[in-house]
Amino acid sequence: MTQNAPPESDDDHGRGSGIRFTLEVWHPDCWTLEVTEATDASLIAHTVYNENGHVVKGHFTAYGETEASIDDLVAATRASALTDSVSVMERRHGGDRRGPVRGKPTTELFVEYDSRNTISDALLAGGFYQEAPVRIQGGREYWPLFFETDDRELLADRLDALRDEYDAEITVRRVHSDNRSAINVSHRTDSLSQRQREIFDLACEQGYYSWPREVTTRELADEADISKTTLLEHLRKAESKLLDPTD
Known part of the structure; x- marks a missing residue:
């Protein structure tokens, strides 16, 4: 989870622009997803340092x-088969008003994996x-990209x-226009087929796009009486159409 600054946008020169958005991601064999799903704490991923080959050391804030x-969460991280070492660097009992998590207890971690x-x-x-830093909460990663x-x-x-x-579940949570103002995709459903809109509306109603997510894909598929694969296919097609704010 290395921070990589975006390249200079062509929009700065009047030739076009890229797309800014937030992704919600789940994929197998990830220790951050495992420990945040198994506990009531969350993580913020900051900088990653290359230690040796594929072994890296990441700086995280647990809160x-x-x-x-x-x-x-620290105990679960140490017990995980997917981590090599865990160092607890600093504990803030009352939170840090200037930091990434206000008013909550936090701990700084360095984890090798x-x-x-x-x-x-x-x-x-x-x-x-x-x-920006990646937040990991409830077994999901949230990437601002x-x-x-x-x-x-x-x-x-x-x-x-x-x-x-990666056999991953990837959901587009929010798309931003060129001036970085957020576009609420739930208000732009005219381009969807009837079935795509039904599934997308159900997902919104059940809290699939809330923070944190209030329903799993399996629960949502059961509610719609369809397979999980079919549900994700409908949502992916809907999200693909909703990505374009000019539709």
Whole structure:
């Protein structure tokens, strides 16, 4: 989860622009997803340092409503088969008003792990640039990203390739216009088929796009009386259409 600044946008020179958006990501064999799903605490991923080959050391902020929840997360991280070492660097009992988590107890961690079990390198290779620290909450990663072109079809293809390569669940949570104002995709459904709109509306109603997510894909598929694969296909097609604010 290395921070990579986005390239200078062509929009600065009047020749076009890229796309800014937030992705919600789940994929197998990721320790951050495992420990945040198993405990009541969350993580913010900052900088990653290359230690030796595929072994990296990441700087994380663990936070939660209680110090006990953070202790549980640290213990789960140490116990994970996907981590090599864990160093607890600093504990702030009352939170830091100037930091990334206001008013909550936090702990700074350095964790060694195998970079091949993350999706960060694949995102960079696919033309996605990280714009801010990644939040990991409830077994999901939230990536604020910049895509290097405004080609929506190419973006959808790249996301599908990531889903296939990593057996990942990837959802577009929010798209930003060129001036970085947020576009609420739930208000732009005219381009969807009737079935896509039904599934998308159901997802919105059940809290699939809330923070944190209030329903799992399995629960949503059961509610719609369809398979999980079919549900995700409907949502992917809907999200692909909703990516383009000019529709």
